[in-house]
Amino acid sequence: MIHMSIVPPASVPLPGSLDLPPLPAEAPEADVHDRRAMRGVLGRFATGVTVLTAGRDTPRGMTANSFTSVSLEPAQVLVCVVKSAAIHRIVLAEQAFAVSVLSRDQEWVARHFADHSRPRGAAEFAGIDHEPGRHTGAPVLGHVQAWLECRLSAVHDGGDHTIFVGSVLGAGRASGEDPLLFLGGAFRRLAA
Numbered sequence: 001m002i003h004m005s006i007v008p009p010a011s012v013p014l015p016g017s018l019d020l021p022p023l024p025a026e027a028p029e030a031d032v033h034d035r036r037a038m039r040g041v042l043g044r045f046a047t048g049v050t051v052l053t054a055g056r057d058t059p060r061g062m063t064a065n066s067f068t069s070v071s072l073e074p075a076q077v078l079v080c081v082v083k084s085a086a087i088h089r090i091v092l093a094e095q096a097f098a099v100s101v102l103s104r105d106q107e108w109v110a111r112h113f114a115d116h117s118r119p120r121g122a123a124e125f126a127g128i129d130h131e132p133g134r135h136t137g138a139p140v141l142g143h144v145q146a147w148l149e150c151r152l153s154a155v156h157d158g159g160d161h162t163i164f165v166g167s168v169l170g171a172g173r174a175s176g177e178d179p180l181l182f183l184g185g186a187f188r189r190l191a192a
Helices: 035-042 086-094 107-114 121-125
Strands: 050-054 060-064 067-072 075-082 096-101 130-132 139-141 146-158 161-173 180-183 186-189
Touching (some): 050 139, 075 096, 075 146, 086 146
Antiparallel strands (some): 050 096, 130 139
């Protein structure tokens, strides 16, 4: 069962007033209506880097850093996907997806799945170690930090994105690898 959630628009003022100190001078308030300014603000939050995949017969992949855990009981995660992405309709049609958490040496994989000129379908995965997931059939990448296969359990509107919540059907993790990180519009690695 897919659930949709609608909340009041952001233009609705919050009740009550807050008595807060002024913002620090080194972090002035950004214009929340300026896309570039918001990208700069949100880009200051370091994230891991994943590849979202979906599709048994016509697989698709997409680099995503808007991924997080939601719950341990039951095990759930979420990923945000721009509505115009080809994988968006595949996730909805298949009602399932997989997430591969990339390791520090897989920046090239992240760049590949972020490249809009890459081949599509099965050719998209040529030269990339992967296998169909046991639970979903979605490609699970090799040599990754961790992987999850999920059944789509909820869909929420997120402006120009859709928030896909997945119930975890299977998962695994590697040991000893450092993650690939994303911060300030660039890929990063943990310092040795």
